[in-house]
Amino acid sequence: MATLFLYTLMCQATQDSTGEDEAYINFNGQRVFGPTNINDAQSREIGVFRRFEGQATVDLFDEDSPDADDFLGNLIVSQGEAGQGVKIATFTGSGAHYTMSYEVKS
Ligand SMILES: [Ca+2]
Numbered sequence: 001m002a003t004l005f006l007y008t009l010m011c012q013a014t015q016d017s018t019g020e021d022e023a024y025i026n027f028n029g030q031r032v033f034g035p036t037n038i039n040d041a042q043s044r045e046i047g048v049f050r051r052f053e054g055q056a057t058v059d060l061f062d063e064d065s066p067d068a069d070d071f072l073g074n075l076i077v078s079q080g081e082a083g084q085g086v087k088i089a090t091f092t093g094s095g096a097h098y099t100m101s102y103e104v105k106s
């Protein structure tokens with residue numbers, strides 16, 4: 001087992017062209033953060049940690065209504081990353097640009 005810590009979500013460019021995104025994060029398919037309103041050059045503290053075995057998937061979405069939500073990309077972490085310190089993941093799906101800092105600990 002290892003623990004994934006999600007620290008900060010940074011938005012370089014939103015997916016929505018009309019202003020803020022409503023960003024949310026799923027861990028292994030379950031919502032763990034958001035939706036939070038976020039615009040270009042803004043960041044949000046996530047402050048979520050989850051235990052996992054083997055590998056885990058973190059998905060980033062922009063909530064839209066009535067249209068379907070936009071998938072902004074994913075991050076796959078593995079137990080073997082434990083102890084490697086803080087890393088930065090990049091999400092560039094659907095024309096957006098986000099980064100997220102995270103860390104895997106044993
Ligand atoms: Ca959108």
Ligand SMILES: [Ca+2]
Nearest residue numbers: 022062063064
């Ligand atoms: Ca949206």
